[in-house]
Amino acid sequence: MTIQTCEPGATRVTYKMDDGVTLVGEAFGAADAPPVILAHGGGQTRYAWSRVAQRLGDAGWQAVALDLRGHGESDWHEGGDYSIPRFGHDLDHVARQFGQKPVIVGASLGGNAGLLVAGQGADAPCRGLVLVDITPKIDERGVDKIIGFMGRHMDEGFASYDEAAEAIAGYTNRKGRKSNRDSLRRYLREGEDGRLRWHWDPAFIVGRKSSRMAPESLGQLEGALAAVTVPILLVRGSNSDLVNDESVAEFLKIAPQAQFRDVTGAGHMIVGDRNDVFAETLDDFLSGL
Incomplete structure (x- = not known):
C-alpha cells in the first residue's frame, strides 16, 4: 500500500x-x-x-x-x-x-x-x-433499468454538465434539480473530443449485460x-x-x-x-x- x-x-x-x-x-x-x-x-x-x-x-x-x-x-x-x-x-x-x-x-x-x-x-x-x-x-427489471441508463450514454457521452444533470434527473425522476458542476466532475471525465463521459471503463457495463443474472x-x-x-x-x-x-x-x-x-x-x-x-x-x- x-x-x-x-x-x-x-x-x-x-x-x-x-x-x-x-x-x-x-x-x-x-x-x-x-x-x-x-x-x-x-x-x-x-x-x-x-x-x-x-x-x-x-x-x-x-x-x-x-x-x-x-x-x-x-x-x-x-x-x-x-x-x-x-x-x-x-x-x-x-x-x-x-x-x-x-x-x-x-x-x-x-x-x-x-x-x-x-x-x-x-x-x-x-x-x-x-x-x-x-x-x-x-x-431483473430493475437491473435492466439501471444498465439501460448506463449504456445509453456510454459511447456518445454528454455535451455539457447540464445535459448530464438532466439525464440523471430523468432517470431518478427528479426533474428540475439544479446541476452541481463540482459534484458531477467527480463522476465524469472529458475526452479528447471535448465530450463528457462517465468515469468508468465501458468494458464494465458490457460484461454486466451478459453475466449479471448468471445462475x-x-x-x-x-x-x-x-x-x-x-x-x-x-x-x-x-x-x-x-x-x-x-x-x-x-x-x-x-x-x-x-x-x-x-x-x-x-x-x-x-x-x-x-x-x-x-x-x-x-x-x-x-x-x-
Missing part, C-alpha cells in the same frame, strides 16, 4: 492487486482506529461515500472509501476482468491490509463483493458486513450469504428498483440472524437519497459491534 497526501481531512491510499491493477481510495480518521471499508456501486466512485466517510472519521473510525477497479481513479483492467468474484478478490486483499479486521459497507456491486469476502466463514477478514440495497436475488453467480452469492458468521445488516430503499419484498424474504430465509432496515423515501441510491437516515442506521449497527 502506498500513501500520499490528499485533500484536507482525508489521506490518499492505493492498493496494488495481484493482476497489476491499482485501486485508489481516501481514508478519513486516525490510521490506528477501527477500520471501515466503503465500496461503492457499479458506475459510481468513492465520492458516493464522502459525507458518510467524513462522519465516520470524526466519530473515531478509520473510514476508507475505495474506487473499485475500472472506476474513478483506479486502474482499468486491460482484459476487462470485472466479474463479481474479481471485485470480491480485490476487496478481500484490501481488507487484509489492516491491523484489525474491518467492517465492510458495500452498495450494490460493492455489496456483492463484500458478501463474497464475508462469506468465507471463520476465515473472513472482516468483523461485520453492511449491504446497501443489494441481495443475491434481485429484480452460477446467484448460487455463489447465496452460498456466501449462508456461510456468513459475522454480524450483517441489510439496508433497503423502500422505493428500490432492485430489492423487492421477495428479495428481502429470500435473504432473511438464508440469513435469519441478519438485521434489516427499510429506508422510507429512498430508492436504490440510498446514501444519496436519504444520507442522514442511512448514516444514523450505520451508526447504530457499528455501535452494536
